[in-house]
Amino acid sequence: MKVKIMTLGCKVNQYESEAMKELFIQKNYEITEDDYADFYIVNTCTVTQMSDRKSRSFIRKSKKTNPNSVVAVVGCYPQVSKDKVTEIEEADVILGTQDRKQIVEIMEESYKSKKRIISVKEYSKDSEFENLSLRDNEGRTRAYIKIQEGCNMFCTYCIIPYARGPVRSRDFDSIIKEAIDLRNNGYKEVVLTGIHASSYGIDKKEKYRLIDIIEEVGKIEGIERIRLSSLEPRIITEEFLNRLIKVDKFCESFHLSLQSGSSEILKKMNRKYDYDLYKEKIELIRKYYENPGITTDIIVGFPGESEENFLESKKAIEEIEFTKVHLFKYSRRRGTPAAEFENQIDPKIKNERLKVLEEVSKKAQNKIYSKQIGRLEEVLVEKFEDGKNYGYSKNYSHVKIISNENLEGKIVSVIIEDTINDTLITSKII
Ligand code: SF4
Structure with missing residues (x-):
């Protein structure tokens, strides 16, 4: 029997899809990328209206390709819009962001009984972390480890706390075990990820926090690099960085969502910092690390964003010089x-603002990339193609190494010679 999994949205969703794949493989199912399958799983995202639309289209397309298949819709979209998803006739199994551990059994049951199964559970403060562990990731060099679920921050624009429930942290020992399993399967780099990774441990009696995980994973021989997914700016303190800098394997790339350069808008967004505090945190990182990668997310067109507020976001990009800015137009989420x-804000204005910020962030990015010319960088090569190796430096800059030797899976020291668009280029291997 063939299973096809379609994944929308964030890294956590990708992780969970990989974990579901493993569950099917353990039961001797074949995972396919082809259009035709017996079981389809649409692992949805609901962060924007566009993601909802994409999910609906995947669901319908799957059933059309094989009318006898079982189509499961799982994840954030059914969790927050159960009624809407239930209206889609083609959806045979509907699960929220829980119960995915039983996905194989549930789909088999629906297949045998030809009946629809709907199981979307409400979250409560007692909800537990669903341990969907992974031993193998899709790529060959970098693996994701999910360390927590949920978010208690309730930013006013964000649907995630409703889709993912409150913070639930995974057991510390289970995280370390997964890191060891991944190392045993040949992974050199791990990314600690979660919906709000900075909140790790706040729901547990044990005193482990994110920094404790980083230190412990740092001790695992064979894991050579550790990365983090998005961080809450307030986690950046002298104490945190003092411990972090001692973990040699930590790669100095920080994703700190800013969302707006205007403190007035940040307040309306219910973000727990203002622009000055955010800037201080970036300065602190730059005090500890000479050449860190600093990436961010910015939303344009949040309700009430005046021209002046927008210009503050523009100024923030120029001032901070981000390695990369992920730009989003504000999307109105019911609930x-x-x-x-x-x-x-009028969609036309949102589009215009987005365009302006795209230009500004590109310029900032080029500036920061050209500063890396002449630098010695360590690159973990992920792909070899036509005499070129591609990988990422420690600060997560994309690097192209021109060499006929296939360096895939190796960590190579190079001197950066040039930069084009958002790629550093070199043929100088040390
Ligand atoms: S911290 Fe992130 S996930 Fe949590 S509510 Fe805010 S934007 Fe959403």
């Missing part, structure tokens, strides 16, 4: 406070 805010 979130901001969806009801007055002064929703």
Whole structure:
């Protein structure tokens, strides 16, 4: 029997899809990339209206390809919009962001009984971390480890706390065990990821925090690099960085979501910092690390964003010189406070603002990339193609190494010679 899994959205979703794949493989199912399958799983995202639309289209397309298949819809979309998803006739199995550990059994049951199964559970403060562990990731060099689930921050624009429930941290020992399993399967780099990784441990009696995981994974022989997914700016303190800098394997790339350069808008977003505090945190990182990669997310067109507020975001990009800015247009999500805010911004203005920020971030990025010319960088090569090796430096810059030797899976020291767009280029291997 063939299973096809389609994944939308974030790294956590990708991780969970990989974990579901493993569950099917253990039961001798074949995972396929082809259009035709017996079981389809659409692992949805609901962060924007566009993601909902994409999920609906995947669901319908799957059933059309094989009318006798079982189509399962799982993840954030059914969790927050169960009724809407239930209206889609083609969906045979509907699960939220829980119970995915039983996905194989549930789909088999629906297949045998030809009946629809709907199981979307409400979250409560007693909800537990669903341990969907992974021993193998899709790529050959970098593996993700999910360390927590859920978020208690309730930013006014964000649907995630409703889709993923409250913070639930995975057991410390289970995280370390997964890191060892991944190392045993040949992975050199791990990325500690979660919905709000900075909150790791706040729901547990044991005193382990994110930094304790980083230190412990850092001791595992064979794991050579550790990365982090998005961080909450307030986690960056002298104490945190003092411990982090001692973990040689930590790769100095930090993703700190700013969302807006305007403190007024940040307050309306219910972010727990203002722009000055954010800037201080970046300065602190740069005090500890000489050449860190600093990436961020910015939303344009949040309700009430004036021209002046928008220009503050533009200024922030120029001032901070991010390695990369992920730009988003504000998307009104029913059920979130901001969806009801007055002064929703005209889509035309959102588009114009987005364009301006795209230009500004590109310039900032080019500036920061050209500063890396002449630097010695260690690159973990992920792909070899036509005499070129591609990988990432410790600060997560994309690097192209021109060499006929296949260096895939190796960590190579190079001197950066040039930069084109968002790639560093070199043929100088040390
Ligand atoms: S911190 Fe804010 S934006 Fe991030 S997941 Fe939580 S509520 Fe959403």
